[in-house]
Amino acid sequence: MKIYYYVHTGHRIGLDRFRRACTIIRALGDVDITLLCSDFRIANEARHFGVDKAVGIDVVRNIPHIANHGDKLIFDSAEANPIMLEDMRNFFSTFIRISDNKDDVKMDKEFLISPYLSGDGICNAVVIDEKYFEKKDKTVELSYFFGDDDYEKDLEKNLSFIEDLNPAFQLGFYYFLDYEEMLRKRFKSCYEFEEYDEMIQNSKILISSSPQAILESLASGAKPIYVQREDYTRDFLDFFESLNIPVVKNYKKEDLIEIISSINNINYFKTQHTTEKIVQFIKESLNL
Template sequence: MKIYYYINTGHRVGLDRLRRSAPIINALEEMGVEITMLTNDFRAGEYAKEQFGIKKYVSVDIVRNIANIATTSDVLIFDSQEESRVMWEDMASYFHKFIRISDNPDDFASKNEVLLSSMKEIGDAPQVNVVDPRYFDENEEHNGGIVYFWGDDDYEQKLLELSDAFEGLDITLLEGYYFFMQYGSELSKKFKTVEESEDYDEILKKADTFITSSPQSALEALVAGSNPIYLKKPGVSNTWDNMMKTYNIPVVSEFNNKLIKEKISEKLINKNEFLKKETLYKVSSYIKDNIR
C-alpha cells in the first residue's frame, strides 16, 4: 500500500492548499508515514521541496490521471474542490482509503470517504486550520512596514487592473510565485517597492501590517504577529470573509483606496488566540489513524 497526497496547485489557483498541506505531510513523515505528494505542475513540487523540504513529489496535470499512478490498494488524501461529488464517490470506491479536505462550510461526507474541513469540525475530525510551525516562532522585529500579497496566482493580471487602490499608500508589494516576468515592473508604479516571492517568509514575518488576498497567508501572518488584513478579491465567496472574522482578522470587502487606508489607520494589533501549533499534529494524527 502506498499513500498519495494530492493538492490542487497551479498558476490559476495558487499555492494556498500546498502551504496548508505540506506541513501535514511533513508531520505524517515524522510519524513514520511515507507519502508522495501529487501536484498539478512540476513548479509546485519544486516549491514544496525548496520551501518545505518535501522529499517525494510527482506532477499530474489532471485529477483523472491519478489513477495512472495509484492503484486500488493505495490511499489517496485529496486537498481540492475539483471535479464533482460523483467523482469523489468514484475515488472513494476505487482506493483503499479516500480522505478529502474541503473548504466548503456546507460540505458533507459521502459513502466510503473520510472528510475533514478547514471551516468546521466534522464528527470527531479536527478542523484543518493548519499553519506551518515556523510561523509561530517569536519575532519581535516587525519593522517591515505595510506589505500587500495578492497570492501566488494572477494569470489574468487582475491585480494590475485593481492596482489604483494602492496608489499613495506607501505599501510594499510581495510578488506571487507564479507572477509573469516583468509583472512586478508594471505594478511598481502603484507600490512603494516590489519584493520577489523568494523572500516570502522573511517579508511576512517582519511586516508591521500584512495585507493579503490569500486566506492561508492571512493565517500565517496572524500567528507570526504581523497584523493581517484580508482584502477580498472580486468574485470570491464570502466564506473566507466569515473565517477571517472568526479569527478577528479585519476584512476589506473591495479594492478601494479609501477603505484600505481607513483599515490601515485603525492600527489594530491582532493577537492570535485561536490558531495553535498543536492543531497540525491533531490533524496529522487523525489522518494517520484513518489510513489504517
C-alpha cells in the first residue's frame, strides 16, 4: 500500500499548490510519499524542493494509472468534479483533500484541510513552511512577484501598474526565455526563480498575485499586498480580509499607491504556526 500526493501544477495554474505540497511532504519527514504533478517540468525539479519522489502524470485522470486500488492519496486540486471525487474516495483507502473554498463541504470517506472549515475529520489550518516564521532583516523596501505563471503575458500588459515604483522583481517558473530577458531589463533588481525564499524573507513590502507568497510574506513579518488576478481563484479573498491583508483588484494603481502610503497604519493579523497540527492530522488520517 503506497501513499501519493497529487497536486495541480502547470503554466496556466502556477506553483502555489506545489509549494505547499512540498512544505507538507518535507514536514512529514521520513514518510514515504510520491508526489504526482500534472506537469512534467516541475516534477523534474521537485528534488530541489526537498521531495525525493515526483512523477509527472499530465492530467488528473491518470492517477489510477500510477496508483492501485487501496492506496492512500492526498489531493490538492480544484480540477475534479463531484463524480470524480467520489470515485477517488472509493478507489483509495484514505483520501485527504486540501480545499481553499469557504463554501466547501466535507464528504463521507474523506478528510479535509481548510483555512475556513472545522469539525470532525477537518484540519482548520493553512500551509506555511516553518522557515518563513524565522524573522530576518528586511533589506529590500519593496518587491513584486506576479506569480510563477504568465502564459498570456498579463504582467507585461500591466507593467505600468508597478514599474515606476522600482520594486525588486521576482521571476517566475513558467516564463518564456525571451520574456525573462525583457523583464530583467525592465527592473533594476531581479530575483531568480531559485532565490524565491530570499525574496520572501528580505522584503519589507511584497506585492504579489500569489496567495501562497502572500501568506509566507506575512509569516516572515512583512507587509504583503495581494493583487487579485482575473484568471486566479478568489477563494482567498475572505481569508485575507480576516488577516487584514489589503487587496488590489483590476490593477488599480491609485488603490495600490494609497495602500503603500498608509501601510504602516494597517494592523496585519499574525498567521499561526500550524505545520505540526497539519502533520499530526495527516499522520492520524493515514494511520501512521
